[in-house]
Amino acid sequence: MLGATSRAISPVLIRHTALTRVGVVAILLAVVAAASLQSPSQAGPVRQPQDPSSILPPNVGIGVRSSASVVVDFGVPMDRSSVEANLSVRPATGWHAIWTPDDRSLELVPASRWQTDARYLVSVHRAARTAAGSELGRALMVSFTTQTAPAVTAFRVQFPGDVQVQRQRASLTADVSTLEATAMAGPQDTHGDVSTRTMITIGFSTPMSRRNVERHFVISPSVEGVVEWSGNSLVFVPAQPLAPDARYAVTLTGARDRQGNPLRGEASFSFTTRAGAQAVKVTPADGATDITNEAVSIWFSQPMDRQATGEALTVTDVTDGAQVPGRPSWNADGTQLVFVPGAAMAEGHEFTVSFADGARDLDGNAFAESWTFTTQAPPPAPAPAPRPAVGPAPPGPAAPADLAQFALWQVNQSRAQYGFAPLVLDAGVSAVASSHAWDMAQNGYFSHTGLDGSRVSDRLRRGGVSFSSSGENLCYQNGNGVRGMLEWCHSVFMSEPYPGVANHIGNILSPRFSRMGVGIAQIGSRVYIVWNFAG
Numbered sequence: 001m002l003g004a005t006s007r008a009i010s011p012v013l014i015r016h017t018a019l020t021r022v023g024v025v026a027i028l029l030a031v032v033a034a035a036s037l038q039s040p041s042q043a044g045p046v047r048q049p050q051d052p053s054s055i056l057p058p059n060v061g062i063g064v065r066s067s068a069s070v071v072v073d074f075g076v077p078m079d080r081s082s083v084e085a086n087l088s089v090r091p092a093t094g095w096h097a098i099w100t101p102d103d104r105s106l107e108l109v110p111a112s113r114w115q116t117d118a119r120y121l122v123s124v125h126r127a128a129r130t131a132a133g134s135e136l137g138r139a140l141m142v143s144f145t146t147q148t149a150p151a152v153t154a155f156r157v158q159f160p161g162d163v164q165v166q167r168q169r170a171s172l173t174a175d176v177s178t179l180e181a182t183a184m185a186g187p188q189d190t191h192g193d194v195s196t197r198t199m200i201t202i203g204f205s206t207p208m209s210r211r212n213v214e215r216h217f218v219i220s221p222s223v224e225g226v227v228e229w230s231g232n233s234l235v236f237v238p239a240q241p242l243a244p245d246a247r248y249a250v251t252l253t254g255a256r257d258r259q260g261n262p263l264r265g266e267a268s269f270s271f272t273t274r275a276g277a278q279a280v281k282v283t284p285a286d287g288a289t290d291i292t293n294e295a296v297s298i299w300f301s302q303p304m305d306r307q308a309t310g311e312a313l314t315v316t317d318v319t320d321g322a323q324v325p326g327r328p329s330w331n332a333d334g335t336q337l338v339f340v341p342g343a344a345m346a347e348g349h350e351f352t353v354s355f356a357d358g359a360r361d362l363d364g365n366a367f368a369e370s371w372t373f374t375t376q377a378p379p380p381a382p383a384p385a386p387r388p389a390v391g392p393a394p395p396g397p398a399a400p401a402d403l404a405q406f407a408l409w410q411v412n413q414s415r416a417q418y419g420f421a422p423l424v425l426d427a428g429v430s431a432v433a434s435s436h437a438w439d440m441a442q443n444g445y446f447s448h449t450g451l452d453g454s455r456v457s458d459r460l461r462r463g464g465v466s467f468s469s470s471g472e473n474l475c476y477q478n479g480n481g482v483r484g485m486l487e488w489c490h491s492v493f494m495s496e497p498y499p500g501v502a503n504h505i506g507n508i509l510s511p512r513f514s515r516m517g518v519g520i521a522q523i524g525s526r527v528y529i530v531w532n533f534a535g
Contacts, residue, residue, distance in 0.1 A: 057121060061144030066113040066261050069098075070122065070144065077103040077131035086125035091118060103131055116149035116261050149264035150257040154203030154233070155250075157194045157271050191271035196244050196363040198273075200236040207232055208257050216255040219248060241364040245275035276365030277302045282353070286371035296339040296353055303334040303362045312359035315339060318372070319349035322478070325444050334362070342446035343476060348377035403482055404430065404518040407531065410490045411508050411516060418509050426534065429517025432456075432463040433472075433530040437519035441528045446476050456532060469535035471507040478526050485527050507533050 061070070074083075083106060084097055094111030114120065123141040130136075200219070213234060214227050225238040242248065252267040281299040284291045296315060310328040317324055325342035345351060354370035361367060404425065412422040436459060440446055449455060454462070456472040475489035493504035507513070512535040519530040 057123075057141035057143045059144060060142050063147045064114065064144050065147055065259065066116050067110070067259055068114075069110075070108045072106045072108065072122070072124075074104050074106070074130075078106070079103075079129040079131055079133075080106075082127075082129040083124060086128040088123050088125075090121045090123075091115065093120070113260060114146045116146050117264060119143055119145045147261075148205070149261055150204055150206045150208060151263060151265045152202060152252070152267065153205050154201065155269045156201040156203075157191050157198045158201070193274045194271045196241040196273045196276075196365060198242065198271075199238070200250060201230075201233055202236075202250075202252070203233040204257070205232070206257050208234075208255065209260070210234075213252065213255045216252055218251045218253075220251075221246070221248065223248070242273050244273055244363070244365045247272045274302070274363070276363070277304060277361035277367050279367075279369050282371055284373040286373070288373040290376040291345075291373050292376050294341055294345055296341075298337045298353075300335050300337070300361070300367075304330075304337070304367070305360050305362055305364075306330045306334050306337075309355065309359040309367065310337065312356040313337065313339060314354055314356060315341065316352045316354070317346060317349050318352050319346065324351070325446060327443065327445055340445075342440070342444060345375050347375050350374045403486065403520060406483065407486055407490075407518045407529075408516065410486065411531075414490075414494055414508055420509055420511055421514075423513060423516045423533070426465075426515040426517050428463060428465045429460070429515055429532045429534050430519060431517070432459050432465060433517040433519030433532040434521070435459070435463070435519065437521035437528045437530040440476075441521040441523045441526060446474065446528070448472055448474065460532065460534060465534060467534040469510075469512045471510065471513065471533040473504045473507050473531040473533075475529045476527070480527070482520055482522060482527055482529075485529065489529060507531070510535075 064070070080097070080099055080103060087106075089095060089108070093114060095108050096111060098107040098109060099105070100107075108122070121141060121143045123139055124136065126136045126138045126140075128136050204213075210229055217227065217234065217236065219225075219236070221243075223238050223242065224240065225236050228235045228237065247270060249268065249270045251269075252263060255263050255267065257263075278301045279298050280301050281297075283295070283297040310330070313328055315324040315326065316322070324345065326339050327342070328337050328339045330337055339353075350372060351374070352370060352372045355368055357366075357368075359367040408423065408425045415422060436450060436456075439450060443451060445451070450459065457467075457470045460467055460470055473489075473493060475485065475492075477485045477488065480488065493508060496503045496505040498505045498509065510533065513533040515534045517532045517534075519532070521528045
């Protein structure tokens with residue numbers, strides 16, 4: 001009888017390999033059933049089954065799915081109601097039974113689902129009876145463990161893959177590496193100093209029910225954005241930059257995987273965005289007076305969008321309302337801006353440095369600050385030196401219509417009044433003067449020093465002009481026309497003290513020069529004029 005029963009169990013186990021088995025119960029029950037069904041008239045004592053070598057119930061399933069059934073094979077027909085009345089599951093979980101037609105196997109189906117990460121004990125009391133009416137005589141127990149619950153394995157806050165932004169942040173290796181190291185360390189309660197242009201990535205240990213996770217994904221304060229998936233990771237991309245210097249909380253409470261299992265462990269995270277850029281130092285300082293330094297410098301608390309911020313910078317002469325021409329430059333990190341005016345700032349004037357709409361840091365936070373300073377007042381004018389006797393303009397040709405010839409005519413008229421020989425208009429010198437005039441007009445600066453660091457003597461040599469001495473006068477005006485500007489500039493030049501030290505009138509009346517060239521550049525209403533002199 002025992003041998004026959006044991007042979008009968010084997011096909012049952014093979015047929016149900018796809019289901020979770022409590023196979024040990026079948027064997028134990030078969031042994032008990034065989035012993036209890038022996039006839040009392042048989043010779044010899046009734047042999048009781050041997051105790052298992054371990055005092056723990058055998059584990060018949062590892063990683064059992066929370067929705068899976070557990071099948072108990074008894075090997076012999078059982079009394080259904082007796083077994084169900086004497087069967088218990090711990091931890092307590094609702095279940096219902098499905099029996100095979102021969103009453104040999106019982107399928108335990110969870111009423112909802114087994115708990116994840118749990119060890120269950122299934123026990124049948126010794127009072128349970130077989131279909132023949134015999135009691136088991138001893139309690140039977142087996143255990144199984146359920147699958148691991150889904151969990152958050154990564155919580156990242158980082159920049160989207162913006163090539164331009166990443167390139168501009170390339171020098172900030174410490175900041176980026178710190179953020180990545182924190183992200184790779186797994187879920188954290190809080191990230192600090194996070195970019196306002198961040199996206200949020202949450203990785204999970206198992207495939208999740210995407211619609212369920214999205215329904216339970218909450219960010220506070222509320223942020224509009226788009227949810228995307230990459231494998232088992234949810235990616236939230238905000239539609240707009242986050243608020244600077246703010247704390248955000250992200251929760252996933254109630255989220256479930258594809259099998260319906262809820263998340264275990266940490267399901268709430270927070271991070272704080274960094275504050276928007278501030279001007280930590282400005283030169284000249286706000287409200288400073290008696291300023292002689294022509295450069296304006298701003299140090300920022302974090303990297304800026306260099307192009308947008310540079311274009312938004314304006315330096316205004318408050319005294320006369322004119323905008324100061326010049327060119328901004330940046331350090332490699334984008335944290336310091338230097339503005340060098342194209343011409344010397346007027347003495348004794350008040351200036352304002354401000355940023356129009358568009359100035360922003362690399363996180364996209366707007367920057368809007370302004371400050372004022374005042375340049376040093378000019379010293380009292382010295383008593384004019386006595387000028388040499390100036391006679392009336394000698395008779396000569398009338399003022400020519402050609403503008404370059406008109407500029408030469410002005411210079412020679414003044415030289416004749418002081419008794420100096422006239423200059424000759426030189427085509428080679430004029431080409432050098434014209435090149436410098438157009439360079440200043442097109443690049444928005446005003447200086448005897450070219451953008452390449454050249455001086456007038458360098459430019460003349462480069463232009464193939466031979467000379468023993470050289471000089472240069474510059475003039476810039478906005479909105480007066482070329483001829484009117486020539487008249488105004490020449491009158492200003494000739495009103496300077498004479499003899500002066502390397503001043504405009506000194507170049508016009510110098511006996512060392514025999515040639516001159518004139519360069520005129522006009523863009524819109526802005527006019528730049530260059531007079532070059534050569535001996």
